[in-house]
Amino acid sequence: MFYYLLVGLVTGGFALAAMQLREYRYLFMFPLFVLTAYFVGFRDISIGTDTLRYSEIYFDIQPLSNALAIGNFGFEAQRIEAGFVLLASVFREFDAGFQHFLFFLNFLTVSVIFYSYQRIDKNIAPILVFLYTCTFTYFTLQYNIVRQGVAVAFCTLAFCYLLQNRRWPFLVLTLLGASFHSISILFLVVWPVRKFRWHPGYALVFIPLSIGVASVDFLQELTSLLSPYSVTVYRVANYMLTQAGEINLLSLSVVLDFLLIVYCIVDSKFLTKQSDYFNPVLTAFVIGFLGMLALHELKLLSLRYYYLFCPFEVITFYMALHRFTGRYLVKEVIVVSLGFLWLLKNVYVTAQFITSY
Structure with a gap:
């Protein structure tokens, strides 16, 4: 120690x-x-x-x-x-x-x-x-x-090119990350929302959305929805559900991340003026946070997904202290x-x- x-x-x-x-x-x-x-x-x-x-x-x-x-x-x-x-x-x-x-x-x-x-x-x-x-x-x-440590590093570098709106370096580096850990392919979801801009009023959407995704068992609902149409999906999803073990949604880390995001949204007008990269960084962090909550039935997958976006938690935390x-x-x-x-x-x-x- x-x-x-x-x-x-x-x-x-x-x-x-x-x-x-x-x-x-x-x-x-x-x-x-x-x-x-x-x-x-x-x-x-x-x-x-x-x-x-x-x-x-x-x-x-x-x-x-x-x-x-x-x-x-x-x-x-x-x-x-x-x-x-x-x-x-x-x-x-x-x-x-x-x-x-x-x-x-x-x-x-x-x-x-x-x-x-x-x-x-x-x-x-x-x-x-x-x-x-x-x-x-x-x-x-x-x-x-x-493996995932290297994958996360390459995805973080890919994000730098996202800030410059350079599509191909972003895609290549994300795929390079996926060549070390396949979950990195999910980092591509950041590209469509790269220009999203936050407004204080969005806190009224984020709070109930977080509670909603944390309370709904998405995998169970998806299994029920697709089981009449695909036996394969039904069997795979049911197998995954047998391995399910929920993360602690009231843990200190989750609660602090939730409060951090809420504050950044509420104070987004000020923080946007302080940093040119505030909006895309917060967007990436929110995607990671909501994805972790949505996958809470599968603890390991949820943690791996969140780890993909963890470098942006660090930046978001520092940005939240701009008033100091x-x-x-x-x-x-x-x-x-x-x-x-x-x-x-x-x-x-x-x-x-x-x-x-």
Whole structure:
């Protein structure tokens, strides 16, 4: 547990220092990214629901030269997306261990996330990457982030091109993310609503909509609707329902996200003036939040869907503090303090799964 807290403090300190730099921010943050990747990649791989299993899959994947010679990447590779398999095969070609591979994936994830934040708003990118690591990187050690972490990073970069209304880079990067985790294809839903603009009155729509999607069992309703027309859909949906396990819709995280969105909508006129990217970022965050509620019957799918949009929660949270102004980095100190408190909460949650911590 001590190392979690130490890395969190170091990350916050680096972020505040990097905020003062105009150039070479990535070079300044580079040692921190290496430290974070090392901390995550070289941990005990038995920590996490699927990480140990992925080590078995990794060693089953054939080195690239062997794969080209025999015409396949191995039995396990048939179950995994092509981007992950190809990258793993390259690492296997050089006899790299699984934890070296895991280190690279985490370094790639944090680096791309930071680069994406730089493209969205270079002035606050360091503080955003701090929040991202505190709220998601360390917390998800108990879950499987081997593939989806990379996928989320590429989708976040795709969002940068969405802000520029550049369709093809957005599409290519989203599909690249899907080559690591197929759920990333759902990120395409952001494109049609990229120009949506928020108004304070929309809070009157969002509040009952959130309650509605959280209270309706969409999968059950869809099964009932389509069962007369498709036996296949009926059987698949029923199988999924047997695996259902609802998320806690009254959890602290869900309630705080709900309140955060409501505030941002109510104060949208002010926040729109403060940031050119307020509307698309809030839209992406709302899509992730509502999708998570709508999929609440299937806990794992719901969490994976929400994780796809989690980088925008970080930006939304920072934007919500725009009314805090003053000298001596008042807002930034508030953000680091709150981020560290959230890290403490995540350390506590993780400790329930990892007795040695």
